[in-house]
């Protein structure tokens with residue numbers, strides 16, 4: 001169905017072009033949104049450290065901008081004395097061309113209201129075509145309110161980002177229907193096109209320290225009394241640093257094939273010898289065998305270790321999407337037809353209760369020998 005455009009953003013006074021509609025929804029970009037250009041990444045930082053997901057997103061932003069023939073910018077919001085310019089320099093090394101930096105006392109520590117105002121103001125002023133955020137607790141919170149304020153589309157937890165060759169729109173792919181299907185979503189008639197991506201889904205881009213860029217200083221223009229939420233104190237979660245699956249180099253994961261929670265001890269022993277972390281499938285977490293922070297998969301963590309050992313894991317799609325980017329996958333399973341053997345690099349058809357201790361012993365002996373040779 002074709003209907004006339006509302007005439008918004010038609011400064012030349014020309015008659016508005018008809019807008020294509022499907023089932024009541026616009027499929028064509030209105031004239032006033034065609035000025036939106038460039039790919040932006042919201043740079044997430046906390047107490048002096050930039051979250052790695054921001055660098056991972058910059059790698060993707062660079063590829064998208066190169067396809068579109070446009071530039072990459074970062075939005076960095078923080079307190080008066082936070083090293084935002086230093087973060088900008090790092091962002092240039094990871095592929096950004098420009099950094100919009102906003103220092104304000106109200107931006108010291110994340111709160112939704114000032115960050116939403118700061119980011120939406122920047123977007124309205126500089127009109128980026130694409131805006132990417134990490135699917136972290138902060139990124140998810142901010143992306144939702146920014147998209148709502150800007151009345152634009154947001155695709156959450158994407159696993160792939162591309163440019164659609166026909167429409168030149170962001171083609172954001174994410175799992176759907178419980179992870180059994182992947183769907184690609186495009187925001188055709190609104191700008192910016194927003195997407196969030198979980199940590200470790202995208203590869204880390206190489207750092208090019210010789211790259212530089214332009215820093216643009218911006219102001220928030222919001223008074224503290226206008227902000228309902230107050231940040232009184234920061235209390236670190238005593239357990240938050242104990243399990244860090246997404247950034248572990250080695251992960252040994254166990255599944256229901258281990259049969260009994262006590263047998264997870266074998267997984268922990270191998271992980272300890274290899275200096276790695278312990279992961280698990282969802283049924284193991286649901287059965288209370290291990291903590292929820294250890295779950296790998298669609299509703300757990302996305303991991304990208306150099307070595308992933310899967311013991312007694314069938315390789316269901318919901319588990320696979322969380323670990324298939326691992327450099328080397330070794331699967332131990334009694335069933336030679338288990339789906340995990342379709343994508344594992346090395347397969348051991350055998351009983352994990354026997355194979356795990358054998359591997360632990362072999363690695364321990366090998367590493368001890370290497371230690372002696374190095375001494």
Ligand SMILES: Cc1cc2nc3c(=O)[nH]c(=O)nc-3n(C[C@H](O)[C@H](O)[C@H](O)COP(=O)(O)OP(=O)(O)OC[C@H]3O[C@@H](n4cnc5c(N)ncnc54)[C@H](O)[C@@H]3O)c2cc1C
Nearest residue numbers: 255256257281282297298299300312313314319333334352
């Ligand atoms: C919406 C939704 C979200 C989900 N999210 C996740 C998620 O994030 N992560 C996740 O993992 N799952 C998730 N699941 C569940 C997923 O579909 C699978 O059910 C789950 O991954 C299977 O776990 P498993 O491999 O441990 O168990 P099973 O599928 O029961 O497989 C056990 C495997 O162990 C093998 N085995 C048996 N005995 C031995 C032995 N002695 N030695 C070696 N191998 C043995 C068997 O051959 C079998 O292949 C989700 C499901 C849904 C619907």
